[in-house]
Amino acid sequence: MTAPARVGGSSPRDPSRKKTEDRDKARRRSAGAERAYARRAQRAQNLRGGAAAPQAKQVSKAPFVVLVMLVLGAGIAGIMYFSTQAAADTYRLQEARSEAEKLTLQMEQLRREVALLESPTDLARRATEMGLVEPSNPARLRQNPDGSVEEFGKPSAPTKSTPPPPPSSEPPPPPAGQTPPAGQTTPPAGEQQGQAQGQNPPAGG
């Protein structure tokens, strides 16, 4: 904490300085002369029109002050502009972010739909609805080097398609586990083999 000294010019508690000043004045002029000087100075001042005396010199400073003010003004305007822009950008960024988030969610939703439609369970259900059946026992053809075609196995006609299951708005039926598609009745091959099975002893012990 600095002392509140030096407010009224030189410290009154500085007698040595005061004394030298007094001595100085005394040596140069008497009190009367001093008063005369003071009066003259006052008159001169009155003649020049009050405190206008230093104006001549200060006129040259005006452009500088104006310039500084302009620079400051421009600076403030600039800062305000940029900070407004920054704030606006923040909001735009936030909007863009929320838009991106929305699109991500939409993508997720679509991805889910695709996955559900792609699943073999659903494909099989729709295929059955359209009356498609799986060939249970296809034959295979092979072209021999001499151009003849050899047939392996006896193709069996797929069992009749069943009428499509009612309302398709229902969720896909559980996979074969619980309700095997009705189209999958005994494949003919299985039957033949099953009959032949009787002749075959069960393996192992």
Add this chain to the structure above:
Amino acid sequence: MPGPQQKGPRRPLSVRGPRPAARSGGNNKVRLAVGRVLLIGALLIAGVKLVQVQGIQAGELAQQAEAQRITNQNIPAERGSILDRNGNQLAFSIEVRALYILPQRARKSWDEARAKDPEQYPLSYEDHSREVAKFISSTLGPEVNGEKTDEESVFKQLVKDISYEVLVSEAEPAKAAKIVGKYPAEIGSEYRSKRIYPNGELASNIIGAANWRQDEKPPTTQGILGLESAQDNLLAGRMGRRVVDTMSGDDTVVIPNTERELVKPQPGKSLELTIDIDTQYAVQRMVSDYVKKSGAKNGSAVVLDSRTGEIVAMANDKTYDPTDFGKANEDQLRNGAVSSSFEPGSVNKIVTAAAAVEYGLFKPDDVLQVPGSLKVADRVIRDAWTHGTVPMSFTGVFAKSSNVGTLMAAQEVGKERYAEMLQKFGLGKRTQSGVPAEEAGVVPPLNQWSGSTFGNLPIGQGLSMTLLQMTGMYQAIANDGVRVPPRLVRAEIGEEGARSEKQRPEGVRVVSAETAKTVRNMFRSVTQSDPRDANQNGTGKAAALPGFQIAGKTGTAQQIDPTCKCYSQSQYWITFAGILPADNPRYVVGIMLDAPNGTQFSSSAAPLFHDIATFLTQRFQVPMSVEQTPFVQLQL
């Protein structure tokens, strides 16, 4: 200030300059003193307040400020997906919103607002609620995943005298945002994640199930069953945390630019399985069908890639709905292919065949004089059909599944070498396939064998294995004698698709390549059929696939009757293991039926193998065998 005061009276009035200075100089002392006192006073007050705020109340105030604006938020980590070998999604997560209502608060604030400004709010709370309910119902539809959202039920919840209730737990985020945007005072929404299983019950015994756990802290999706549970750490990733400043009183309004991310969330890794979902679907359906047809209690099938040991399909007849696993019973939850072990029966005869060929004891066309029965210690072993002593080729012993012939060969091999061979085939040990809940099966150690043990093991009784182990044995023979432990997880997929392949397990050399080829060729005769001479029929001719060489083995093992603790005469495990095609193996299929009974399909699983093999050849475009299986004399 003595100077100016003494000078003052002497000065004439006209000298104006110094006089004001002199006058103000007169007040300076007082002013300074007052200023000083004021300043010091102010400083003291400020100091005291400073100490109070910064020192005494600091903690409390900081806390209050924080509570007012700082909100901790968990950033949920995205749970990894489970994919099949072709990248089809088997399980994945999506974001949803739970919509909750605050009926008491909504009613109170509505009534207050209405009392203040009746013109603005002409409706009573009830009428207003009806409007809200109408909007919600029209946005969400009458039902969301089983939760009713029709106008009437929403309205009833809105006017209930409760403070909080979840209206819908899995609403679409876009629709939720629409509702909350329109009625922020009544409806709130919070983040939830939902696990989607596009294939429903398909392969659920393997994949398992995960669901949203609101009671966890913090709430998150957690794996409960199967792979979802076994690989939960990997799939779940790590939750992130961030701190944001929010509006006081409303934590959902985040002040922009105040987000401070403390911990970044680490999304979970995805798992790529070796399963092919289309094959899985077909096999699953065929197994379920056949289990029904044969009257079996349970049934499972496994398809392995013969070269890599990858599990292409693993199906059980019973599965469950992963989104509603609470309803599933024990049988449905179990993955029978790995968690139930059984006595394999004649399928196990391949061990004897491999050992006998490996040690050069028999050649496929060697002829054995097979008697009708054979006494091992206190037990008499017979064949499944009665016969006197008949000459059979070594191939014929296995093709016709002669127990007596097999035991004759096993005795040549000897106990030690036989026990060692069982071990090499990977029996009695978990396969480490990565399928959860795997069992090891039981193989009695050599030093605990009783006299009759060696009369049981070669024909597949007295030891147990899982279906996966059984299929693995045939994989070794298919893969030129090198058994590659089966596996389920092919790769882990990290952030931005960074894929890290799981290391292939080291193969185990079981028998030499030549032995494997010989055994494969011998076991082709199992599917042989001769319309003229039933004696030349193999036991698994129904498994034959025209155009392809099929090597395989049927099996029938007596189950243990729990009432008498003896082998049952009516309940069997019916097994089959086959290699497709035998001349250039691509796939190995193992099948197990638990106690089929009462139908023409009950005695053999060979027809099921035929169906599965037919599908596999089409699905993977397996080229036909160049030559057909040559005819072999089984019984001379």
